[in-house]
Amino acid sequence: MKNIHYRGRFAPSPSGALHFGSLVAALGSFLRARHCQGLWLVRIEDIDPPREVHGAADDILRTLEAFGLHWDQQVIYQSQRHHDYQDQIADWLAHQQAYYCQCSRQQIRSRGGIYNGHCRQQQLDSGAIRWVNNQGCDHFIDQLQGPIHTDAAFAKEDFIIRRSDGFYAYQLAVVMDDIAAGITEVVRGADLLEATVRQISLFNALNAAVPDWLHLPLACQGPGSKLSKQNHATPVDKSHPQPALNAALAFLGQPQVEPCGEVALMIHQAIAQFDLESIPKQKEILLPQ
Numbered sequence: 001m002k003n004i005h006y007r008g009r010f011a012p013s014p015s016g017a018l019h020f021g022s023l024v025a026a027l028g029s030f031l032r033a034r035h036c037q038g039l040w041l042v043r044i045e046d047i048d049p050p051r052e053v054h055g056a057a058d059d060i061l062r063t064l065e066a067f068g069l070h071w072d073q074q075v076i077y078q079s080q081r082h083h084d085y086q087d088q089i090a091d092w093l094a095h096q097q098a099y100y101c102q103c104s105r106q107q108i109r110s111r112g113g114i115y116n117g118h119c120r121q122q123q124l125d126s127g128a129i130r131w132v133n134n135q136g137c138d139h140f141i142d143q144l145q146g147p148i149h150t151d152a153a154f155a156k157e158d159f160i161i162r163r164s165d166g167f168y169a170y171q172l173a174v175v176m177d178d179i180a181a182g183i184t185e186v187v188r189g190a191d192l193l194e195a196t197v198r199q200i201s202l203f204n205a206l207n208a209a210v211p212d213w214l215h216l217p218l219a220c221q222g223p224g225s226k227l228s229k230q231n232h233a234t235p236v237d238k239s240h241p242q243p244a245l246n247a248a249l250a251f252l253g254q255p256q257v258e259p260c261g262e263v264a265l266m267i268h269q270a271i272a273q274f275d276l277e278s279i280p281k282q283k284e285i286l287l288p289q
């Protein structure tokens with residue numbers, strides 16, 4: 001029987017094919033959800049058209065299937081959720097909980113780098129939209145990394161929820177989507193560890209239950225340099241998933257699975273063997289060159 005209380009998700013941006021680093025995030029969140037007998041949902045974070053690669057979303061979904069990572073329910077696309085984001089922003093604008101800002105990056109840098117609320121009282125009617133961040137949550141407990149504290153000024157910043165080019169900001173979309181999907185635990189890469197405090201502030205402002213957080217180590221090519229679509233990490237091989245699957249399991253400190261030619265059996269074994277305690281409590285792990 002499924003534990004309907006646990007709802008996890010994988011939320012890739014369609015900016016390129018699934019590479020080893022994103023496979024680790026997909027596999028880690030999948031194994032955790034399945035080991036808890038919960039649901040595992042997939043959301044395509046296609047809110048940033050300039051960074052989108054044509055065909056990448058479908059390619060990512062086909063790759064998940066090839067690795068035996070089958071999701072529950074319908075895939076959600078952020079590009080189809082604009083109305084909800086816009087309604088929330090309109091509501092905040094009407095209640096002075098959000099405001100337009102026309103400060104340039106350079107102006108913000110010259111005032112110390114963290115946005116100081118400069119445009120809060122300006123009554124502008126165009127530009128980027130910032131959220132009045134009265135919450136300023138600056139700490140949380142991560143299920144893997146332990147207590148996390150961020151810089152208080154960063155945590156309190158009125159961050160952008162809609163960009164000046166009209167696109168919605170990741171921070172807003174991710175929180176509204178996790179609320180809509182009833183996500184109980186977010187399992188993802190440790191590159192989003194800091195951003196989590198802002199997301200918690202949004203969950204609180206929206207009167208929603210804050211999920212648990214579990215940030216997996218990032219696969220890095222060198223210190224501070226994560227594998228990413230931007231630095232052209234090699235896509236994983238859909239036609240021959242077993243080597244990458246075992247490499248991702250090893251990365252997560254999990255035992256290997258028998259190479260049996262049948263990906264469903266290998267995944268089944270990986271779920272049964274999954275042990276949260278064995279995942280390295282590190283923010284990044286350097287890959288052998």
Ligand code: GLU
Nearest residue numbers: 011012013045174188192
């Ligand atoms: N779409 C984000 C990324 O690919 C992940 C967002 C998340 O898991 O919260 O980096």
Ligand code: ZN
Nearest residue numbers: 101102103119
């Ligand atoms: Zn401003």
